[in-house]
Amino acid sequence: MKRSKFTFLLLLVVAIASLALVACGGDDEEEETPAPTQPAGQTATATAEASPTTVKAYDEGASDTEIKIGGCYPFSGPAAAYGTIGKSAEAYFKMVNEQGGVNGRKITFITYDDQYSPDKAVQCARTLVEQDKVLFVFNTLGTPSNTAIWDYLNQKKVPHLFVATGATKWGEDPESHPWTMGWQPYYQAESAIYVEYLTKEKPNAKVAILYQNDDYGKDYLEGFKKALGAKYSQVVVKEATYATTDASVAPQVAQLKESGADTFYIIATPKFATQALVAAAQIGWKPFILLNSVSSSIPAVMKPAMDQAGAEAVSNVITTIYTKDPADPEWANDPGMKEYLDFMKKYYPDGNPNDGFNVYGYSVAKTLVEGVLKRAGDNLTRENIMKMATSIKDLRIDMLLPGILINTAPDDYYPIEAEQLAKFDPAAGRWVRFGEVIDVSKKRGG
């Protein structure tokens, strides 16, 4: 009696653990989906190719009045700071619609919360494709989430555009996954920029690395390894990992400090990046900090860290940026910035205009409208969407740093390939850029 009760209790503990770990999944109801049939737009595509410009051609999700697209974002969960990207992108489409839409069609943007959990992302993608019948999937966020759905979307031949992750793999082998494309500079290039900086400015640096134990963290790490080559084992004195289910990364940071490193590379999503900055300051560790660009948000990371551990916690931090920081006085009279601020005020008043993630959402949505949808004209087939996405020439999105142009080609699936180093100024509460805008396309394959 006694034993069985506790066995029961133990089972419950395990049950709730798995429940919480998969974030209340419940994803087995769509197992019986019928085998994929020929996409509805197959014949339409054929017609469109015969006479590309004049005839209207649609695949599922497109019509004379509507372009239906979808995305999956972590509106809650461990990476919820990114949720605002989805909201600002949605607000951008709302603005486009109010101004008459794209070639007369309104954009419907359907989003679901995947809580940064790959199994929920699969659910989300399947719902978008099979129930909502979207024309394509746009800006789905997170390396683990996108990794979970890219085979599915490529099998279904549904464009999977401008995914909100900089994993190198989105552009590495376009032939194996021709329907998936990234947007932001890829992580391995960012790591290579830090290595270049350290080699020049701190040649004797001893680096400790904290990274998220998944595809995203490992991609950044891989970039660091590749760029350092044989020197890696001398330069990097300690690595530590965390999982998004960890309560805090303070124990990891204590280990890293113990290694005697004088440079701390934080490869972490916003919540954990904040914890890492705070923990380092709290235990009196004052390394030079390299902060991955995905956590460079001021309101989501830098400010909370400052509130908790003082300005010292963020006084020696560099990152890379490729968008204009709204807090930077240099852009006070910049027309692109004014347009962005007006947009935020009118279409996303709840959002913080100084949050780099909103700049991101605005810019990626603008890339889609200007670079793909407008050019696609009346030929809204999945194939033509991909054709447009892989033929963007020198597109200028005005919230990207000056000099950055978006270029893609059938063999170039990396839209943005330039970024600049920046150091945080706690007194002014903003990133101060330094050095040149670095073209990372040259780092590819190296």
Add this chain to the structure above:
Amino acid sequence: MTDFIQLVLAGAADGAIYGLLALALVLIYRSTHIVNFGQGEMAMFATYLSWSLLDAGVPFWGAFFAAIVIAFFIGIIIHRVLIHPLEGSPELTIVIVTLGIYLFFNSIALWIYSGVPKVYPIPAGVPRQSWEVGGVFIVPYHVTIFAILFGLMMLLFAFFRFTKVGLAMRAAAAQPLSSTLVGISVPMMMMLGWGIAAAAGATAGMLSAPIVVLEPNFMATILIFSFASAVLGGLDSPVGAVLGGFIVGEVSALGGRYIEFIGNDLQIVLAFALIVLVLLFRPAGLLGRPQVVRV
């Protein structure tokens, strides 16, 4: 050596948070003999309420205690509305209701506050700068948590041992029928148990929010470790729950550092392995009393 102590302190800070929520789990278990899976989410919601108060300009400690009082009444209401009507139902039924509580508070928080993380301040008056003692850095906020945890534990210990109400609550849980016969209102005691547990949970939530970052799922992972702590220490022992919390915190922190193949990736596994071991050799937990069959 200083590095080792630093790591022990980091583990203790995590452990204190696990212990706080474990304390709340133990309180419900003591009064109703069930495990409340909604405990973490109730705590999360109370933390959001206090955040709202702070946002409205209420000073920190005002918001802190107001949230504890509100949580107490939310606990009572939940017991009254959801748990009391199920009196006499199989335990599984009640457990499923607590899972419902979990989902309810999670959804409602997401609906009201959205998933965007909120910055939760550390209490006014607690220094931001760490104290350095012989090369070891002591974080004032962690000391605050230890102090509150220790105070709460002592308070509860005394309450259950020396006060009439506390004893009546234990009696009601252990022997409901006999308790009724000697004039203890069993439903009243259980209700009180839920209220106190909710208040303790709210304390856990508000103290961990500055460390973990406030968002609707922030208590979920903590809850897993808290279960581990409560089971480890003994589900009916408040002191055991806190002790269990510290052990789980230290095992995760030190195991990740000193056991090569475990590393930081398998910390959570280590915590679970520990529970299995304890259940095998001491089924009632380290400080728990052997279970008495429920009448």
